[in-house]
Each structure stands twice: as C-alpha cells, then as structure tokens.
Amino acid sequence: MKRALPLLLLAGACSTPEEYAAAADSEVYELLDARRMELFSDPAGFRVEPAAERLRLKLLAEPDALTEPISLVQSLEIAASNNREYQQRKESLYRAALNLTLERWRFSTIFTLDGSVGIDGVGTDAGVASADADLGMSKLLGTGANIVGSIGGSLFRVISTGDGWDALSDLTLSVTQPLLRGAAREVVMEPLTQSERDLIYEVRNYERFRRTFAVDVANEYYAILVTLDQIANEEENLRGVRLIEELSKARTEAGRLNAIQRDQASQDVLSSESSLLQLVARFGQQLDSFKLRLGLPPEAGLRLDPAELVLLRELDGSDLELLDSDDLTLGALARRLDHINTAEARVDAERRVRIAADALRAGLDIEATIGSTSEEGHPISYRSGVTPWSLGLGWDLPIDNLPERNSYRSAMLDLQSALRTEESSRDTVLSGLRDDLRQATNARERHQVQLTAVLLAERRVESTQLNFDAGRLETRDLLEARRSLLSAQNAATSALRDFAISRLRLYSDLELLEVGPDGIHVSAPAAP
Numbered sequence: 001m002k003r004a005l006p007l008l009l010l011a012g013a014c015s016t017p018e019e020y021a022a023a024a025d026s027e028v029y030e031l032l033d034a035r036r037m038e039l040f041s042d043p044a045g046f047r048v049e050p051a052a053e054r055l056r057l058k059l060l061a062e063p064d065a066l067t068e069p070i071s072l073v074q075s076l077e078i079a080a081s082n083n084r085e086y087q088q089r090k091e092s093l094y095r096a097a098l099n100l101t102l103e104r105w106r107f108s109t110i111f112t113l114d115g116s117v118g119i120d121g122v123g124t125d126a127g128v129a130s131a132d133a134d135l136g137m138s139k140l141l142g143t144g145a146n147i148v149g150s151i152g153g154s155l156f157r158v159i160s161t162g163d164g165w166d167a168l169s170d171l172t173l174s175v176t177q178p179l180l181r182g183a184a185r186e187v188v189m190e191p192l193t194q195s196e197r198d199l200i201y202e203v204r205n206y207e208r209f210r211r212t213f214a215v216d217v218a219n220e221y222y223a224i225l226v227t228l229d230q231i232a233n234e235e236e237n238l239r240g241v242r243l244i245e246e247l248s249k250a251r252t253e254a255g256r257l258n259a260i261q262r263d264q265a266s267q268d269v270l271s272s273e274s275s276l277l278q279l280v281a282r283f284g285q286q287l288d289s290f291k292l293r294l295g296l297p298p299e300a301g302l303r304l305d306p307a308e309l310v311l312l313r314e315l316d317g318s319d320l321e322l323l324d325s326d327d328l329t330l331g332a333l334a335r336r337l338d339h340i341n342t343a344e345a346r347v348d349a350e351r352r353v354r355i356a357a358d359a360l361r362a363g364l365d366i367e368a369t370i371g372s373t374s375e376e377g378h379p380i381s382y383r384s385g386v387t388p389w390s391l392g393l394g395w396d397l398p399i400d401n402l403p404e405r406n407s408y409r410s411a412m413l414d415l416q417s418a419l420r421t422e423e424s425s426r427d428t429v430l431s432g433l434r435d436d437l438r439q440a441t442n443a444r445e446r447h448q449v450q451l452t453a454v455l456l457a458e459r460r461v462e463s464t465q466l467n468f469d470a471g472r473l474e475t476r477d478l479l480e481a482r483r484s485l486l487s488a489q490n491a492a493t494s495a496l497r498d499f500a501i502s503r504l505r506l507y508s509d510l511e512l513l514e515v516g517p518d519g520i521h522v523s524a525p526a527a528p
Contacts, residue, residue, distance in 0.1 A: 082295030096202035261475035335511035349418035363396030443499035450492035
C-alpha cells in the first residue's frame with residue numbers, strides 16, 4: 001500500500017478539469033443533502049447547474065412554444081430553472097459547501113509530491129546531472145499539533161568522470177505542539193467550525209428564499225388573473241352601456257327621452273372603452289414583468305390558467321381562526337429560519353471573543369524533529385544509532401500586543417452588535433407577524449364585504465333595469481347602477497387576491513409554508 005501511494009497521487013495529478021469539477025460536485029451535493037435532511041428532513045436533490053433544456057432557451061428559438069396556459073405550480077417550476085436570482089442563490093449555497101470541503105481538507109492528512117531534474121556545468125562542460133523527488137505529508141490535529149513528514153530521494157552523477165548514478169534518500173518527521181496560545185481545540189478548529197455553521201446558515205437562507213420567492217411569484221400570478229377578471233368585467237360592462245346607449249338614442253329619436261340622458265350613456269361608453277384600454281395595457285405590462293420574474297424572454301408567448309382564480313375563490317380562511325398565541329410568539333421564533341441564523345450568529349460572536357482573548361496569551365510551543373539520510377548508493381540503508389534529532393521550546397512573549405488587543409476589543413463590540421441584532425430580529429419578527437395576521441384577517445373580512453356588495457349591486461342593476469324599461473327611471477340611474485356593479489366586482493376580485501397573498505405571507509413568516517414539486521402548501525397543524 002505504501003508503494004502504491006505515490007502512484008495514486010500521480011494518478012490524481014493526471015485528472016482532467018472535468019473530473020475535478022465532478023469530484024467537487026459529488027462532495028458538495030453529499031454535504032448539502034445531509035444538511036437539508038438534518039434541518040428539513042428533505043434532501044431535495046440540489047443541483048447547481050441549470051437544466052440543459054431550459055424553457056428560456058426553447059422560447060428564444062421558438063417564442064410560441066408554450067401552447068397551453070401555465071398553472072401556478074408550473075410557474076414555480078419555470079422560475080426555479082430560469083430565474084437569475086434563483087440561480088445566484090443556488091451558487092451562493094454551493095460556494096458555502098465548497099468552502100467547507102476546503103476547511104475539512106486542511107484538517108485531513110495532506111500529501112504532496114514534487115521533484116526536479118537538472119544538469120550543472122561550467123562553460124561547455126557538463127558537470128553533475130541530478131534528479132530528486134520528495135513525498136511530503138502534513139497533518140493538523142485538534143490540539144493544534146502540526147505534524148510534517150517527508151520522504152525524499154535523489155540521484156546524481158558526475159558526468160565528467162563517467163561514474164554511474166549514485167542514490168540517496170532521507171526521512172524527516174517534525175512535530176510542533178502549542179502549549180499556551182493556540183492550544184485550545186476551539187481555537188484550532190475555528191475555521192472549520194465557522195465553515196460548518198456558514199453552510200447551515202446558507203441552507204436556511206436558501207430555503208427561506210425559496211418560500212418567499214414562491215409567495216412573490218404567486219402574488220404576480222394572481223395580480224395578472226385579477227387584471228384579466230377586471231378586463232372581462234369591463235367588457236361585460238361595455239356591452240351593457242352600449243345597449244343602454246342604443247336604447248337611449250332610440251327613445252330620444254321617438255321623443256320619449258331628452259338628449260342629456262342620451263349623452264350620458266354615450267359618455268359612459270367612452271369611459272368604459274378608455275378603462276378597457278388601460279386594463280389591456282396594464283395586463284401587457286404585468287405579463288412582461290412576470291416573464292422577467294420567471295426568467296423568460298419578453299417576446300415569449302405566455303398565458304396563465306384562469307382556473308387558478310376559480311380555485312382561489314374556494315378559499316375561506318377559516319384556518320386563521322385556529323392560530324393561537326404560541327404560533328405568533330415562541331413557536332414562530334423557534335421556526336423562523338432568518339431569526340435562528342441571527343441568534344446563532346450571536347453564538348459565533350461569543351466564540352470569537354474567546355478566540356481573540358486566546359491571541360493575547362503568550363506563545364509557547366514544543367518542537368521535536370527527527371531525520372535520517374541513507375548511505376550513498378544505498379537509498380534504503382540507514383545507519384542505526386546516529387539518527388539526528390532535536391527537541392526544544394519556542395516562546396513568544398506578549399510584550400507589544402496592540403493588534404491583538406484591538407482585535408479583542410473589536411470582537412467584544414461585535415458581540416454587543418450581535419446581541420442588538422438578535423433583539424431587533426426578535427422584535428421585528430413578532431411585530432411583522434402581528435401585522436401579517438391583521439392584514440390577512442382584514443383582507444378576509446373585506447372580501448366577504450365585497451361579495452355582499454356584489455350581490456346587492458347585481459340586485460340593484462336588475463331592479464333598475466326593470467324600472468328603466470318601464471320608463472319609471474332615467475338613464476342616469478341605470479348607468480350608476482352598472483358602475484356600482486362593476487366597481488363591486490373589481491373590488492371583490494382584488495380583495496380575494498389580497499386575502500390569498502396576505503394569508504400566504506402570514507404562513508411564510510410563521511415558517512409554516514412548504515414549497516414542493518406540487519406547489520405551495522401550508523403545513524400548519526390545524527390548517528385544512
């Protein structure tokens with residue numbers, strides 16, 4: 001096995017860049033799957049590389065490739081594969097895991113293999129030809145001990161004398177162990193510890209981003225559906241006021257209606273046409289903005305599924321009444337990923353104060369070295385009893401430690417800052433949740449009010465229409481009734497969207513939202 005080690009190292013040095021990248025991916029993905037399983041019981045199969053057949057690339061080549069309306073679930077899938085910010089978040093998470101692999105490597109047994117060949121001479125005469133190779137090994141232990149070993153071999157030949165090749169080898173092993181400064185395991189392991197924690201923070205940040213991003217996508221998706229519904233309402237209203245205009249013109253020509261009422265109907269037609277144009281323009285702007293959110297080209301053809309709005313109307317929001325005070329206080333703080341990171345960052349700051357304090361101590365190291373060189377021409381023969389060795393102490397007294405003093409004081413201030421940040425995070429989270437609940441409850445009640453307003457407006461239009469046909473009411477009364485109906489319909493749809501999004505934001509801030517391949521789900525225990 002020992003003889004095979006240099007061959008294995010040499011084989012590793014011959015790996016291609018693609019093989020190195022694949023090895024990095026394998027190690028990183030294993031780390032990420034393990035961390036996600038620990039934190040969320042879901043490895044999720046993270047991959048940093050975008051899919052080879054992304055929808056964006058397909059639409060750039062064929063803008064009308066999407067022939068069917070896309071659902072909200074499909075929108076989330078498209079965004080996960082094509083959104084630029086999403087990809088950047090993936091890369092940030094990957095880099096955190098990649099950095100951890102480096103810190104783990106620093107605490108592993110590190111091998112090096114190097115060598116050289118050359119010829120020395122004077123003028124046109126060659127003197128000595130030589131070749132040497134050295135296999136090194138180093139290992140950093142948790143106690144701070146640094147072990148360094150090497151096995152070297154060399155060949156040399158005096159060319160001018162015509163002698164053959166002579167061989168030498170040497171063995172060296174040295175150990176340095178701190179006794180005071182730098183000897184604590186916490187100090188030695190700090191880079192690895194922080195890298196481990198940084199990865200956990202990034203895993204939480206990434207999951208938090210996925211959830212809030214899903215709510216943002218749903219918000220834009222529903223906003224477009226609301227505009228489409230308003231366009232349909234306005235088109236229906238336009239048909240109604242045009243019919244009123246025609247009836248008013250006919251009655252004016254028959255002398256049964258004055259010209260003022262006819263002109264009022266014409267004005268409402270023009271107003272409805274203008275509103276419809278504005279809604280169509282808004283729809284185009286929203287759709288283009290949504291394409292950017294999904295990471296799709298603006299020229300791509302895209303339609304949303306109106307059935308999503310039908311499903312949304314089935315939402316009653318009764319689950320909000322089941323939330324108790326623990327959900328909005330202790331439970332939320334215990335689940336909230338960004339707050340957990342903030343609280344653990346304070347623990348990091350406490351640890352860094354202790355590490356900075358350790359740097360103020362005196363340095364005292366014990367150093368031991370042993371080595372041997374083989375007999376000339378016998379590279380594996382070493383003389384016993386004459387092996388050189390050394391043992392000693394090295395010290396570094398803290399006579400002028402101003403940089404270390406300043407670092408320690410700065411670490412203390414960082415700790416105070418971390419404490420304030422944790423307090424601020426707690427208050428911000430709880431205050432935000434209280435506001436989320438108010439917004440969701442208020443939006444739910446407003447939606448119920450608007451639904452009632454729609455029913456009343458519909459009855460008013462029916463009653464006014466009958467009285468108008470009987471000649472008991474003026475055109476103005478019927479136009480006002482239709483305007484009230486249109487306003488109530490649009491307000492009801494907007495309130496429904498506000499309620500749906502405020503509910504999602506509430507559960508997102510409660511960290512009770514799950515984003516999976518089948519969409520967004522509320523994981524509250526009592527939620528339907």
